[in-house]
Amino acid sequence: MIIGIDGNEANIERRVGVNKYAFEVLRNLAKLQGEWSSKHHLIVYLKDKPLPDMPKETQNFKYKIIPGGGMWVLTRLMPDLFFGKPKPDVFFSPSHYIPPFAPMPRVFSIMDLGYLESSGQFTKMVFWQLKWWSAISIIVSKRIIAISNATKEDIVRHYPSAKGKTYVTTLGYDKEIFNTSISDEDVRRIKKRHSIVTDYILFVGTLKPSKNIEGLIDAFSKVAPDFPNIKLVIAGKKGWLYDTIFKKVENMGLKDKIVFTDFLPDEDKPALIKGAKVFLLPSFWEGFGLDILSAMACGVPVVASNVGSLPEVMGDAGIAVDPKDTKAMASAIKEVLSADKSKYNSLVAKGLKQVSKFSWEETARETLKVITNS
Secondary structure, eight states: OEEEEEOTTTSSSSOOTHHHHHHHHHHHHHHTHHHHTTTOEEEEEESSOOOTTSOOOBTTEEEEEOOOOTTHIIIIIHHHHHHOSSOOSEEEESSSOOOSSOSSOEEEEEOOOHHHHOGGGSOHHHHHHHHHHHHHHHHHOSEEEESSHHHHHHHHHHOGGGGGGEEEOOOOOOTTTSSTTOOHHHHHHHHHHTTOOSEEEEEESOBSGGGOHHHHHHHHHHHGGGOTTEEEEEEOOBOSSOHHHHHHHHHTTOTTTEEEEESOOTTTHHHHHHTOSEEEEOOSOOSOOHHHHHHHHTTOOEEEESSTTHHHHHTTSSEEEOTTOHHHHHHHHHHHHTOOHHHHHHHHHHHHHHHTTOOHHHHHHHHHHHHHTO
């Protein structure tokens, strides 16, 4: 079987969210070629040449570069699927955006449908693109991959006709990168790079409304008086509608207590997570919450929202809170920071047990299974 894959989400330098997912699926499909190369041939479609860290070409894993700019899926990819050679037997997109017309079955992945619940947290252009293109993709696809049970339930609730063609493939983490063996020297180096001279609690994610960073800042303002030597580190690139975050920090007089790192390179993330006392993910919605796995794998207790996919990813290993209740969030943070060694280690142990259930290799295997059964 010839499998076509849109690789553009993976082929960018600063990967977050869906970019990381797309990259890891491709990387692990390439790594597992011994399991499928006798039956399948993969063609990864790109609009630019592959970055150096993308999987290398082999006899059964090839790139097809089709140069182009805006609306590339419609103006460049879609015509090639009709008239190009060789023609895939099935086409997979690891994002919401599949070609609306194609001569072969299509499979695509959905991270979450949070935009339908909170349209005000997106710019108008992003919202309408997500809403309409996702709806079209759901209608025309042969199969749909949801990255969590919560996302699958949302898809079926909003689009009942998708019930029989939606499958869950949970995500993973790289145990070679995120683990408890990260050295204290690496932690000190990262702290120095970002001018962090005290203990800290950590949020990692794009600065945008759905991440509830303003709510986190409110909660931290309630924690700070009791823990004067703790800082809040907010690590992530600017997304959209983020100006109010910085205004809030200034208005609350917390500039000296909060560190913004901007985009966090992959090579810095393990040590920054490992050095944190608590990892925080207070989002209003998450399709999965990848960095919860990273934190638990590094032995860092997690406080996260009790909505969306986060409870199923975290299990009973972390503390779940209502993202709209900043008092509860503050109380959970204080609970971890004030925990004695026995209780703290118990949270760490639960996290390590929970994270052992996830791997990118299994994500790739399950994804290939859904694609090839389409």
